[in-house]
Amino acid sequence: xxxxxxxxxxxxxxxxxxxxxxxxxxxxxxxxxxxxxxxxxxxxxxxxxxxxxxxxxxxxxxxxxxxxxxxxxxxxxxxxxxxxxxxxxxxxxxxxxxxxxxxxxxxxxxxxxxxxxxxx
Amino acid sequence: xxxxxxxxxxxxxxxxxxxxxxxxxxxxxxxxxxxxxxxxxxxxxxxxxxxxxxxxxxxxxxxxxxxxxxxxxxxxxxxxxxxxxxxxxxxxxxxxxxxxxxxxxxxxx
Numbered sequence: 001x002x003x004x005x006x007x008x009x010x011x012x013x014x015x016x017x018x019x020x021x022x023x024x025x026x027x028x029x030x031x032x033x034x035x036x037x038x039x040x041x042x043x044x045x046x047x048x049x050x051x052x053x054x055x056x057x058x059x060x061x062x063x064x065x066x067x068x069x070x071x072x073x074x075x076x077x078x079x080x081x082x083x084x085x086x087x088x089x090x091x092x093x094x095x096x097x098x099x100x101x102x103x104x105x106x107x108x109x110x111x112x113x114x115x116x117x118x119x120x
Numbered sequence: 121x122x123x124x125x126x127x128x129x130x131x132x133x134x135x136x137x138x139x140x141x142x143x144x145x146x147x148x149x150x151x152x153x154x155x156x157x158x159x160x161x162x163x164x165x166x167x168x169x170x171x172x173x174x175x176x177x178x179x180x181x182x183x184x185x186x187x188x189x190x191x192x193x194x195x196x197x198x199x200x201x202x203x204x205x206x207x208x209x210x211x212x213x214x215x216x217x218x219x220x221x222x223x224x225x226x227x228x229x
Contacts, residue, residue: 037218039163047155047163047206049218063121063215096162103210104169106153107218110162 002026004036004097004111011117012087018116022080022097026109029055029075035100036080037107038071040093048093052100053080089118122211124221131227132197140224142190142207150209152190154183157223158203166205167192194226202228 008020020038027034038050051071052060061069070083080097094115098107125143132138142152152170155163165174167183170190180195194201207221 039218039220046223047157047208047220049208049220052218060216062217103212104151106165106168106208107155107163108165108168108174110164113162 002099002109004099004109006095006097006111006114008095008114008116010115011119013120014088014118016087018082018084018087018091020082020084020095020097020114020116022082022111024078024080024097024099027099028078029053029073029080031055033102035102036073037098037100038080038082039096039098039107040091041096041113042090042093045093050084050095051082087118092116092118121215121217122209122213122219124207124209124219126205126207126221126224128222129225129227131229132194133229134197134199136197138194138197138201138226140192140194140205140207140226142192142221143188144190144209145188147188147190147209148186150185150212152183152185153208154181154192155206155208156201156203157206163206197226197228199228202226 004024035054037052053071068085094113096113099109154167156166157163170185171183182193204223
């Protein structure tokens with residue numbers, strides 16, 4: 001079955017860089033049409049999409065956060081890594097990764113999410 | 121960038137039908153997906169490609185999409201349907217990005 005799990009620090013200081021890892025199983029990012037997206041959700045607020053990486057190495061980023069985000073994949077480890085620079089308290093949120101089946105199919109499997117707090 | 125507009129809240133009595141709308145410019149020309157999120161849980165895909173249901177999602181959940189409004193309809197609402205619901209689509213314009221609506225809190229009276 002398909003599973004995804006996010007891992008990374010629970011607490012980061014302002015100005016630091018956040019690195020999150022999504023480890024997945026049950027599918028391969030070498031398969032045509034497979035993608036992984038990152039999404040975040042500040043406490044009590046709506047979902048916000050951050051970035052996506054595709055099986056063919058295409059990358060897509062939120063327009064508002066593009067300059068701070070980098071997404072990459074390690075297909076041998078079934079992992080996708082998201083880095084976000086210049087962290088600020090407003091970046092405090094639960095960060096999710098999800099299997100992304102593209103325009104017509106959406107995000108069909110999600111990790112349980114990891115809460116990241118930005119505080120000094 | 122593309123904007124999706126949802127009502128903040130919808131209330132419905134058990135056994136009745138709930139309709140949650142998602143407004144966007146010419147949204148009927150795009151594929152819309154819907155997610156259910158219960159407190160403390162990750163979102164769950166309940167409708168994709170406007171009206172298709174993933175395996176395991178009850179037939180009570182249905183979707184439609186036309187012109188400037190997509191709609192998630194939940195028939196015979198149960199207490200367990202109380203959740204936040206989000207619509208989503210891929211903005212294939214200049215931004216090339218996923219866009220989420222602001223979410224709708226469904227309250228079962």
